[in-house]
Amino acid sequence: xxxxxxxxxxxxxxxxxxxxxxxxxxxxxxxxxxxxxxxxxxxxxxxxxxxxxxxxxxxxxxxxxxxxxxxxxxxxxxxxxxxxxxxxxxxxxxxxxxxxxxxxxxxxxxxxxxxxxxxxxxxxxxxxxxxxxxxxxxxxxxxxxxxxxxxxxxxxxxxxxxxxxxxxxxxxxxxxxxxxxxxxxxxxxxxxxxxxxxxxxxxxxxxxxxxxxxxxxxxxxxxxxxxxxxxxxxxxxxxxxxxxxxxxxxxxxxxxxxxxxxxxxxxxxxxxxxxxxxxxxxxxxxxxxxxxxxxxxxxxxxxxxxxxxxxxxxxxxxxxxxxxxxxxxxxxxxxxxxxxxxxxxxxxxxxxxxxxxxxxxxxxxxxxxxxxxxxxxxxxxxxxxxxxxxxxxxxxxxxxxxxxxxxxxxxxxxxxxxxxxxxx
Numbered sequence: 546x547x548x549x550x551x552x553x554x555x556x557x558x559x560x561x562x563x564x565x566x567x568x569x570x571x572x573x574x575x576x577x578x579x580x581x582x583x584x585x586x587x588x589x590x591x592x593x594x595x596x597x598x599x600x601x602x603x604x605x606x607x608x609x610x611x612x613x614x615x616x617x618x619x620x621x622x623x624x625x626x627x628x629x630x631x632x633x634x635x636x637x638x639x640x641x642x643x644x645x646x647x648x649x650x651x652x653x654x655x656x657x658x659x660x661x662x663x664x665x666x667x668x669x670x671x672x673x674x675x676x677x678x679x680x681x682x683x684x685x686x687x688x689x690x691x692x693x694x695x696x697x698x699x700x701x702x703x704x705x706x707x708x709x710x711x712x713x714x715x716x717x718x719x720x721x722x723x724x725x726x727x728x729x730x731x732x733x734x735x736x737x738x739x740x741x742x743x744x745x746x747x748x749x750x751x752x753x754x755x756x757x758x759x760x761x762x763x764x765x766x767x768x769x770x771x772x773x774x775x776x777x778x779x780x781x782x783x784x785x786x787x788x789x790x791x792x793x794x795x796x797x798x799x800x801x802x803x804x805x806x807x808x809x810x811x812x813x814x815x816x817x818x819x820x821x822x823x824x825x826x827x828x829x830x831x832x833x834x835x836x837x838x839x840x841x842x843x844x845x846x847x848x849x850x851x852x853x854x855x856x857x858x859x860x861x862x863x864x865x866x867x868x869x870x871x872x873x874x875x876x877x878x879x880x881x882x883x884x885x886x887x888x889x890x891x892x893x894x895x896x897x898x899x900x901x902x903x904x905x906x907x908x909x910x911x912x913x914x915x916x917x918x919x920x921x922x923x924x925x926x927x928x929x930x931x932x933x934x935x936x937x938x939x940x941x942x943x944x945x946x947x948x949x950x951x952x953x954x955x956x957x958x959x960x961x962x963x964x965x966x967x968x969x
Contacts, residue, residue, distance in 0.1 A: 675735060675736060676700075678754050681769070682778055694834070697740060697833075700729070700837060703732055705840075706732070706839050706853070707729070707732065707853060708728060709806060709808075709851075710725035710727060710806070715788065716739070717748055718739065718743070720743060722817055722821055725821075726739060726742070727742060727835065727837075728865075732868075733871065734795075734868030735759070736754070736755070750771040751768050751770045752769045755795055758876075762876035763876065766785045766789065767779055790928040792917075794920070795869060796925070798925050800942060808862050812850040813850055816847055822845060829841060840855060866943065869942070870942035870950055873921075877921055877922075877951050880916060883915075886913055886914055886915075894952060907948055919933050922948055922951075
């Protein structure tokens with residue numbers, strides 16, 4: 546695959562592939578306009594036309610400019626990762642992760658991702674701030690972005706390094722084999738972006754985003770609606786709570802099953818999915834959705850998997866499980882640490898990791914510390930489908946569950962707290 550940055554081909558480029566029928570392929574002619582989106586340094590002008598409600602007129606709502614979140618923690622090098630098995634049916638190691646960041650272009654600003662053609666980066670450098678919903682909206686406003694196509698063009702190139710496709714699902718976006726829903730999860734799934742490629746989807750010009758607040762531990766869901774020809778941000782996640790719960794959290798399958806996804810069982814693609822991916826390859830740059838994808842697979846045969854070679858463990862769906870497990874467990878521990886019963890119950894939480902049958906059940910501990918056990922620990926289900934039995938805390942990233950990861954994170958917090966309070 547040739548190096549590609551997040552730009553769309555010139556609509557006047559008559560290279561043959563632009564002749565593809567727009568309805569049958571979900572491709573539209575490209576347009577320019579959007580400037581690359583960096584995680585920091587955006588226009589500080591406030592005021593995005595936003596407040597999308599069912600049947601409500603859009604109102605002018607003041608929003609802050611781009612918010613610079615703390616820089617990402619250093620990422621391990623590939624040699625430091627514990628890679629999972631080569632067999633996609635095998636259980637990947639819990640230690641597999643993302644590789645070290647790539648280098649930047651000469652003279653690049655430390656807080657701007659270089660997205661010029663030919664300057665592709667595998668992952669952002671450690672001093673690049675993470676994306677936020679506010680920084681995206683600031684870029685929409687400052688660049689007068691009017692459609693999902695140009696918004697995806699403006700995303701940093703590393704957002705397209707890790708992605709997955711849905712051929713069917715229960716989101717508000719429509720999805721089919723030929724016109725799958727695109728989900729970008731970047732380097733650590735703490736910022737998620739989704740868009741529809743279905744030509745007849747009424748919400749085709751509505752992009753969805755999810756962001757984990759590193760301080761509160763809560764997820765924030767928002768959508769940007771371009772159907773009026775300008776970016777309108779909804780004011781809350783109320784419309785998402787019916788499926789994603791309250792507080793909201795992502796919905797994603799537990800290893801190794803991802804119903805409706807490309808690679809639904811053990812990451813193995815169906816023959817129909819392989820055929821569709823192979824046919825898309827030649828027209829990616831003319832697509833108004835998939836042009837943002839990097840790490841696109843080479844020509845594949847029966848039983849193939851999408852393997853992102855830039856990652857220590859590259860199977861795309863399992864990689865998303867790794868990142869979501871890390872993000873969700875971080876958020877839950879941060880929420881627990883703010884509970885008035887944290888000091889009382891944290892030892893019981895860790896105690897149950899080794900002393901079976903003696904500690905309170907997971908659900909009891911979760912509720913006692915202010916969490917919603919079934920909703921917070923079962924991201925594979927819509928809120929209406931969660932199992933309320935105490936033992937149903939088994940969402941798995943691979944061979945490790947979310948519940949186990951929360952316990953290890955709790956132990957980590959306790960060990961650092963004890964070290965801070967120990968006499969010198």
